[in-house]
Amino acid sequence: MSEAEAPRIRVTFVSNDGKQVEAAAGGSLLRISIREKGGIPFKCGGGHCGTCRCRFEAGLEHASAVTAKERKHLTEEEFAAGWRMACQTFVNGDASISWPPKPAQGTAA
Numbered sequence: 359m360s361e362a363e364a365p366r367i368r369v370t371f372v373s374n375d376g377k378q379v380e381a382a383a384g385g386s387l388l389r390i391s392i393r394e395k396g397g398i399p400f401k402c403g404g405g406h407c408g409t410c411r412c413r414f415e416a417g418l419e420h421a422s423a424v425t426a427k428e429r430k431h432l433t434e435e436e437f438a439a440g441w442r443m444a445c446q447t448f449v450n451g452d453a454s455i456s457w458p459p460k461p462a463q464g465t466a467a
């Protein structure tokens with residue numbers, strides 16, 4: 359199915375003042391965020407750096423299966439609490455996403 363035919367989903371970027379966007383179902387969370395200026399932090403886009411860790415406040419049931427790359431950065435407890443890596447997670451339904459604030463300069467992360 360092409361992206362144009364895919365059903366639309368609504369993604370809420372909780373940590374970006376609750377910004378809501380519509381996107382084609384089945385896209386990666388990071389790709390949706392970049393395209394729609396959702397604001398999820400990222401660096402590599404390839405599952406290596408761990409920068410894109412974010413949390414499903416709602417809609418975790420619409421996320422793709424956890425990948426091996428995600429397991430390098432997140433624990434089972436974090437998965438259970440809704441944490442995922444945006445560049446490794448594809449969404450096929452509505453979701454609300456938050457992420458940690460950038461650490462203040464001069465303090466440990």
Ligand code: FES
Binds near residue numbers: 408409410443444
């Ligand atoms: S952006 Fe680097 S792991 Fe997702």
